Amino acid sequence: MLTQDELEGLLRVRSTPGQGPQYLALRDQIARGIEMGRLPAGTRLPSERQLQTGSGTARGTIREALFQLEAEGLIYRRDRSGWYVSPPAITYDPTRWAGFMSYVAEQGRTPSTETLTKELVPAISAVADIFRVAPGTPLHLITRRRSIDGRAVLVERITVDPALAPGLLDHSLDGSLTQILTQHYDLKVARNRVDMRPCALVKFAAEALGVKPGTPGLLVVRTSLAEDGRVVEYDHEYWRHDAIRVHIDLNVRS
Incomplete structure (x- = not known):
C-alpha cells in the first residue's frame, strides 16, 4: 500500500x-x-x-x-x-436468468442483498399492460439494495403478480428471489426481454447508493416470462455504471 x-x-x-x-x-x-x-x-x-x-x-x-x-x-x-x-466490474449476462447472488458468487465475489421495502401497490396503467391486468390491480412491489464485497452497486424495483406468487411478501427477500420463485411457486422463466440504457441516477436510487443524484448509472429493465407468456417478474435495476460489464457470448451458426 x-x-x-x-x-x-x-x-x-x-x-x-x-x-x-x-x-x-x-x-x-x-x-x-x-x-x-x-x-x-x-x-x-x-x-x-x-x-x-x-x-x-x-x-x-x-x-x-x-x-x-x-x-x-x-x-x-x-x-x-x-x-x-473502483474495484473490478462484475460481468453481467442479461440472457441468463441466474440470480444476482449466483452470478456474483461464481466470479469469486461476495454478494449481499438488503430489502428496503416490500408492499402491495395498485398497478399503474403502463405496468398493468405488461402484466395484462386491469389498472389498479394489486401487485407486489419489492425494493432492494444489492452489494458486492460490501459496496452497494445497484438498487432494484421488482414487480411480481400476486396471482402467481401469493404470500411472496411473507418470505425473507434478502437472498435469492429467483430461488424463492422457483422452489416455492414452481415459476420457471423461458424468456427474458432486457432493455439497457445509460442514465443519471434518480434521487431514490442515488440516495440508496450513497451518491449524488445525477451520478452516471446504467438502467437495466428486465421482463421475465414463463413458457405460457405470463410475466413472472418485471424489474428495474439502477446500477452504478462502474460496477457492471455487460458480456454476451453467442453461438453464430451459418
Whole structure:
C-alpha cells in the first residue's frame, strides 16, 4: 500500500508544452497508476485540497480530471469520504436468468442483498399492460439494495403478480428471489426481454447508493416470462455504471 506522500507524488501533475489541457495530464497519470497496479482497487486518493497543494494545480482543473475518471468508471466517490479506485466490474449476462447472488458468487465475489421495502401497490396503467391486468390491480412491489464485497452497486424495483406468487411478501427477500420463485411457486422463466440504457441516477436510487443524484448509472429493465407468456417478474435495476460489464457470448451458426 502506498503512503500518502507516495500517492501525492504519483499524482503530481507534470505539465509539458503542447501536452494539452492540464486536467487530461492529471487524468492520464491517475489512469496509468491504476493500469500499472500502483493504485490498486480500493485505494483512497488524496483529497482535492491535497492534490491542489501538492501540485499547484487549480481546484477546477483537479475536479475536471476526477469527474473524467469517474465517467470512465475508474474511480468513484463515497459520500463524505472522498475518491477511491473502483474495484473490478462484475460481468453481467442479461440472457441468463441466474440470480444476482449466483452470478456474483461464481466470479469469486461476495454478494449481499438488503430489502428496503416490500408492499402491495395498485398497478399503474403502463405496468398493468405488461402484466395484462386491469389498472389498479394489486401487485407486489419489492425494493432492494444489492452489494458486492460490501459496496452497494445497484438498487432494484421488482414487480411480481400476486396471482402467481401469493404470500411472496411473507418470505425473507434478502437472498435469492429467483430461488424463492422457483422452489416455492414452481415459476420457471423461458424468456427474458432486457432493455439497457445509460442514465443519471434518480434521487431514490442515488440516495440508496450513497451518491449524488445525477451520478452516471446504467438502467437495466428486465421482463421475465414463463413458457405460457405470463410475466413472472418485471424489474428495474439502477446500477452504478462502474460496477457492471455487460458480456454476451453467442453461438453464430451459418
